Amino acid sequence: QSVLTQPPSASGPPGQRVTISCSGSSSNIGSNSVNWYQQLPGTGPKLLIYSNDQRPSGVPDRFSGSKSGTSASLAISGLQSDDEADYYCAAWDDSLNGVVFGGGTMLTVL
């Protein structure tokens, strides 16, 4: 069981908007910023969102992040087939003194 909880799967048709949730606790999301990663099949992860809602250079603005209390969300608008991937949330945990990841959400574009 992962410290951060994500739905195992999500889906949507091309062009739609999909949201992936990430639930944690006061020691991780509640007190530290959340990062999101995209992992395409057979590749290493890519930083998608950092500090809850910031996009690194080169990440399209179709991807957005938000945080409220001990939960966070990743929203992907204008779904494209290239968005099919696994998505992970992560945050520093003050109790564990380490980074914790969610279990990952597999996104399918129908």
Added chain:
Amino acid sequence: EVQLVESGGGLVQPGGSLRLSCAASGFTLFRYNMNWVRQAPGKGLEWVSYIGSSNIYYADSVKGRFTISRDNAKNSLFLQMNSLRAEDTAVYYCARDYPSGWFSFDYWGQGTLVTVSS
């Protein structure tokens, strides 16, 4: 261009040791905090260890068995893994800390596979 290239993975028996390397190019390693993250076959990401300018952290699952280090002259990061167990089987990635974030990783290597089996 920033690149991270891991090496040193392979097949090792339970209880054995392995040393992973991560060669960095395109940036000066000692100016950045670095991490190791692993992914068991078909599973999710698991953070393993972090090395900063003055702090080192380990996941509870590897504490006392793994040691992270770096060689600034070689611009390389290492992970010494001892007392290996079957559950350590995974692809191991080195990842650079993104300076603008908080334990967010902006560059990742391609990974090196470690298989612990008799």
